[in-house]
Amino acid sequence: MAKEFELNDVEVWDGNYAASQALRQAQIDVVAAYPITPSTPIVEGYGAYVANGYVDGEFVMVESEHGAMSGCVGAAAAGGRVATATSSQGFALMAEVLYQASGMRLPIVMTVVNRALASPLNVRGDHSDMYLGRDSGWIQIDAFNAQEAYDLALCAFRIGEHKDVRLPVMMHQDGFTTSHKAQNVYPLKDSVAYKFVGDFVPVDDMLDFSRPVTHGAQTEEDWHYEHKAKQHKALMDSRTVIDDVFAEFKEITGREYKRVESYMMEDAEVALVLLGSSVETAVLAAKQLREEEGLKVGVVAPRCFRPFPYDLVREALDVPSLKSVCCLDKSAPGGAMGALFNEVSAAAYSTKARPMMTNYIYGLGGRDFAVDEAKRIMREQKAHADAGHITTDIQQFSGLRGPKLGFFKTRRD
Amino acid sequence: MAITSIKNLKEFSTNNDRFEGAHLLCPGCAHSMIVRELMNCTDDNLVIASNTGCLEVSTAVYPYTSWDTSWIHIGFENAATAASCAESMYKARKKKGTLPDADAPVKFVAFGGDGSTYDIGFQWLSGAMERGHDFTYICLDNENYANTGGQRSSATPVGAHTSTAQAGSTSYGKKQKKKDMVAIMAAHGAPYVAQLAPNKWKSMAKGFQKALETEGPCFINTVSACTTEWKFDPKDTINVTDLATDTLMFPIYEIIDGHELNILYRPKNILKVEDYLGAQGRYRHLFKSENKHIIERIQKDIDEKWEFLQRREEARI
Numbered sequence A: 001m002a003k004e005f006e007l008n009d010v011e012v013w014d015g016n017y018a019a020s021q022a023l024r025q026a027q028i029d030v031v032a033a034y035p036i037t038p039s040t041p042i043v044e045g046y047g048a049y050v051a052n053g054y055v056d057g058e059f060v061m062v063e064s065e066h067g068a069m070s071g072c073v074g075a076a077a078a079g080g081r082v083a084t085a086t087s088s089q090g091f092a093l094m095a096e097v098l099y100q101a102s103g104m105r106l107p108i109v110m111t112v113v114n115r116a117l118a119s120p121l122n123v124r125g126d127h128s129d130m131y132l133g134r135d136s137g138w139i140q141i142d143a144f145n146a147q148e149a150y151d152l153a154l155c156a157f158r159i160g161e162h163k164d165v166r167l168p169v170m171m172h173q174d175g176f177t178t179s180h181k182a183q184n185v186y187p188l189k190d191s192v193a194y195k196f197v198g199d200f201v202p203v204d205d206m207l208d209f210s211r212p213v214t215h216g217a218q219t220e221e222d223w224h225y226e227h228k229a230k231q232h233k234a235l236m237d238s239r240t241v242i243d244d245v246f247a248e249f250k251e252i253t254g255r256e257y258k259r260v261e262s263y264m265m266e267d268a269e270v271a272l273v274l275l276g277s278s279v280e281t282a283v284l285a286a287k288q289l290r291e292e293e294g295l296k297v298g299v300v301a302p303r304c305f306r307p308f309p310y311d312l313v314r315e316a317l318d319v320p321s322l323k324s325v326c327c328l329d330k331s332a333p334g335g336a337m338g339a340l341f342n343e344v345s346a347a348a349y350s351t352k353a354r355p356m357m358t359n360y361i362y363g364l365g366g367r368d369f370a371v372d373e374a375k376r377i378m379r380e381q382k383a384h385a386d387a388g389h390i391t392t393d394i395q396q397f398s399g400l401r402g403p404k405l406g407f408f409k410t411r412r413d
Numbered sequence B: 001m002a003i004t005s006i007k008n009l010k011e012f013s014t015n016n017d018r019f020e021g022a023h024l025l026c027p028g029c030a031h032s033m034i035v036r037e038l039m040n041c042t043d044d045n046l047v048i049a050s051n052t053g054c055l056e057v058s059t060a061v062y063p064y065t066s067w068d069t070s071w072i073h074i075g076f077e078n079a080a081t082a083a084s085c086a087e088s089m090y091k092a093r094k095k096k097g098t099l100p101d102a103d104a105p106v107k108f109v110a111f112g113g114d115g116s117t118y119d120i121g122f123q124w125l126s127g128a129m130e131r132g133h134d135f136t137y138i139c140l141d142n143e144n145y146a147n148t149g150g151q152r153s154s155a156t157p158v159g160a161h162t163s164t165a166q167a168g169s170t171s172y173g174k175k176q177k178k179k180d181m182v183a184i185m186a187a188h189g190a191p192y193v194a195q196l197a198p199n200k201w202k203s204m205a206k207g208f209q210k211a212l213e214t215e216g217p218c219f220i221n222t223v224s225a226c227t228t229e230w231k232f233d234p235k236d237t238i239n240v241t242d243l244a245t246d247t248l249m250f251p252i253y254e255i256i257d258g259h260e261l262n263i264l265y266r267p268k269n270i271l272k273v274e275d276y277l278g279a280q281g282r283y284r285h286l287f288k289s290e291n292k293h294i295i296e297r298i299q300k301d302i303d304e305k306w307e308f309l310q311r312r313e314e315a316r317i
Helices: A015-025 A040-051 A065-077 A088-103 A128-132 A146-161 A190-197 A224-253 A278-293 A310-317 A339-348 A371-387 B009-014 B031-040 B054-059 B079-096 B114-120 B122-131 B181-187 B201-213 B227-231 B234-246 B273-278 B281-287 B289-315
Strands: A011-013 A030-033 A058-061 A082-086 A109-114 A139-142 A169-174 A183-185 A260-263 A270-273 A297-302 A304-306 A324-329 A356-361 A395-397 B045-050 B070-073 B106-113 B136-141 B192-196 B218-223 B253-256 B260-263
Touching: A011 A015, A015 A040, A015 A082, A015 A109, A015 A146, A015 A169, A015 A190, A030 A040, A030 A065, A030 B079, A040 A058, A058 A065, A058 B079, A065 A082, A065 A088, A065 B070, A065 B079, A065 B122, A082 A088, A088 A128, A088 A224, A109 A128, A109 A146, A139 A146, A139 A224, A146 A169, A146 A183, A146 A190, A146 A224, A190 A224, A224 A304, A260 A278, A260 A310, A270 A371, A278 A297, A278 A371, A297 A310, A297 A339, A297 A371, A310 A339, A324 A339, A324 A371, A339 A356, A356 A371, B031 B054, B031 B136, B031 B201, B045 B054, B045 B079, B054 B106, B070 B079, B079 B106, B079 B122, B079 B136, B106 B114, B114 B122, B114 B136, B122 B136, B136 B201, B181 B192, B181 B218, B181 B253, B192 B201, B201 B218, B218 B234, B227 B234, B227 B281, B234 B273, B260 B289, B273 B281, B273 B289, B281 B289
Parallel strands: A030 A058, A030 A082, A082 A109, A109 A169, A139 A169, A270 A297, A270 A324, A324 A356, A356 A395, B045 B070, B045 B106, B106 B136, B136 B218, B192 B218
Antiparallel strands: A011 A183, A139 A304, A260 A297, B192 B253, B253 B260
């Protein structure tokens, strides 16, 4: 039996260590992993638990991230709890198998520490890897700080392994700003955490030979479409399970999570929509602007990136006073508007107020996003609101050196 | 481990139906013979992983399956990883007491064609061998990407015509030597490595059993004659395979613990390679006068390899 890990009521953990503790407490059967900055400490932390008797399961250090996710799929099909961790290039190398894992309906949990994608090579945090996964059929949940990285990793097992879901789950946190920043974290005791996560219940278990199963069959035009539609339905239907798991987690811990977090939106005239560790920056900026300048600023943060909470985003933005919304994308848009802008705009289109929508690209490759920058963008939204039209290009780049870069003007005829 | 008795071929071929006859492999394809031999040589429970390839696309087209045992396919390159990590899951669940039947012996086997073994899945196979999982990897080596219409792989021999290494007015087909996968796997220190052929079905079954019995990662390269891309009549699969083993184009041997080499079949009459090449359309162009030197080169390579294997066997080191 695995030893109990003595924990204080309050620990000082960074996001990586918080995630690795959650993996330990879930008593995973197989972790197949490969190290990559900035998520390496999750794997190293887990390795230390293995070496010191805190884990009963197998720890398989494979030869690549593609191998890591392949190993997770093989292990998960053999009927046990499976998890891994990765970032950036490793995530990109896994891309093929991410689709296979979700298509085979295997509830793998992956803690992703978000990092930029090369080229140029960059180890710092942005959301390029998270965005790369957005069509992969995984549930994607976003933690904004180390406490959330711990809490949501525990929730991820409950959500993915739920009998009505049976899908893999990514638990995201921002590289370095969350993963390497130590802060107070309130952990659960091992027994309480495991009771919350629960025993793994195998489905279509390859090690149950009384009922042979074929995993990973081929379908062509006759059945592929139905399979993918069914998979999409399972992903969409996971929304209520996510809500239930968050509600149960609140009962145990008092910490409340929602698929869309919304701050000071009740009377907001302008709003920022963004993801990850920048949410706390934006909330602080909004509070200060409300106090210092009387600007009615709100912040909306989709915690659940997939399934995208279209209805809850619409609800959050359906505020009669709301005039201008800026969506901030921390990923190189590659010849389009930012992905968050597109999805949030789609939701905002059917609100009554139908606010003006603008897009900022920011923070690529770990470029700092500070309170002053958030305030500047908020004031710019206020200028749009006062003018009654978008006074800048619709898509702009924040914090970029050199001449101002922007694209697309509002039609005003 | 329970071993099914091997008395005669008829009994051996009918005593187990975990690989169903209703599959989509070409008539005359040697893959099904090899797979049946593997599944018939043991009574143990089997978890089988397949790389993408002829075997996979022909045996698991929804809503049908030919596998009356646990089976998994992920992608082109990663069956070794799937099988090896399923084995890790078995170990974890055995320790935790969560297996449905903890006492029943389970064997883990991965199948791949030569394309997925020698080329695209090389890294995944190497990783799984190095990690020392208790599993057996079997390569169904038909020396080309047969599933996609016969492109060259690094297992394609010198002089063979493939759709991406064509014979033509300025080309005699593939110019590069076949990769020596058996040696590479032996160099991993694998406890059991062998090259086997379905015409020598007794040695093949024994080799499979040895691999399944041996704890640790084992690798077997099997010769799988391809009626479609080697271009011979489907009824001649075993005849062509006989020529492969009797010309020593495919010597049958095993390597134990990375060094102890045993030759498992010595032809009474070693045939000239022309007999083997002449039986297949993919080598037809080699019989043109301008390409005769290629046949000489192939024969020379065979002779040297046979000499090497015999010396290695004698050395007992």
